[in-house]
């Protein structure tokens with residue numbers, strides 16, 4: 001349970017601290033649930049010094065932490081082909097950490113060992129964050 005954006009970010013940071021090369025984090029939650037907020041903590045836990053921003057328009061942001069980090073936002077993608085053309089499978093299969101917002105749009109491309117993060121709740125509601133895998 002997270003009662004604030006700061007608490008959601010802190011939860012992301014704790015997960016980020018545990019991740020190693022090749023990890024894939026699949027984030028699912030409605031518009032405004034706090035996926036990007038969680039990712040901001042996640043990349044900090046991975047040792048970045050810059051603040052993550054939503055890659056909604058460029059689709060993939062890259063950060064350098066303990067390992068290379070790829071931050072994907074699939075919200076605007078219409079097809080799996082488009083994501084594959086962007087090299088998503090190479091990112092997922094690579095040595096970096098790949099973080100995907102709106103991962104439910106590309107379920108068939110996710111590896112079996114992906115870490116799933118569900119964030120439920122929007123607006124002023126407290127969030128329920130479920131981490132699996």
Ligand SMILES: Nc1ncnc2c1ncn2[C@@H]1O[C@H](COP(=O)(O)OP(=O)(O)OP(=O)(O)O)[C@@H](O)[C@H]1O
Nearest residue numbers: 002003004005008030031032033034035036037127
């Ligand atoms: N407990 C909470 N956890 C996370 N964010 C919260 C919480 N309470 C309020 N908020 C607010 O909700 C908003 C979450 O926005 P954020 O961009 O992280 O969502 P998102 O899931 O990435 O949305 P989008 O689907 O548009 O990318 C922020 O403005 C944040 O301050």
Ligand SMILES: [Mg+2]
Nearest residue numbers: 035036054101
């Ligand atoms: Mg977002």
